[in-house]
Amino acid sequence: MDEKNQQNIPQPRGEISVEALKAGDREAFANLVERYSPQIYRLALKILNDPQDAEDVLQETFIKALRSISSFEGRSSLSTWLYRIAVNEALMIVRKRKPEIVSIDQEKEDAEGEAEPVQIVDFCCLPEGDLLSAESRRFLDDAVLQLTPALRTVFVLRDVEGLSVRETAEALGISEVSVKTRLLRARLKLREALSGYYAERVSERSEK
């Protein structure tokens, strides 16, 4: 399709034109910001647990996106590209906070085996009100923050933001195998934490 025709045909609803972004079209950029800022903010907040830091990441992500859109090659989707910028920004803040923890020896971490499940409590039967009470929701968030940054970023992209394994790998610049390994490890750790937390509710219910 030549350029002229492309201009005459409206973009399908919801599509943001990369060409328009590259051409410096402000409206296209405003649409991009409107569309993706909620996800980017949520991602940053889940990784950092600090509203001010999350806002900084949000702003930096779009400033960098604006600056580097000309070099966007379209190998991944726009959203994955934005997630990648945002994760790097967020990890930079994590490193500033605790440099000794995030000298991440990833290969070592990936090579470790899965920890055997210890908590064997079937909490699935608990009513929704117990599983998702305000207190439980706080516990869910805190448990994510206990994960190492490497596991946390994979988990948040895949299971909170709903990216596919492939998109998560692209956003983090790691292999799909690493995504799967880290994801399972993160999920098992969270399962362990949640089992410990809900065990009390389960025993309270069985006593009744």
Place this chain on the structure above:
Amino acid sequence: MSGHIHLHEENEHCRELLSTLGEYVDGTLSTELCSALERHFRDCQRCRVVVNTLKKTVELYHETSTDIAIPDDVRQRLFLKLDLDDYLK
């Protein structure tokens, strides 16, 4: 004594299967491995609880994933910072 050995073998088997649980939960595990897992779950209550609670864990995070909305003031400052405040709706 034989009971002890049996238990040990069982644990080894459970450990081997642990690495397949991620793909099982996502529904991307091969049919063959899936059936092997499900056969194992029938006899192993421990693994049954682990996989059910693992699934539930993922579900709970899915359900709460949209809890966080971007606050209005954060959104406004973002548009302002990017010189896009004329597009603020």
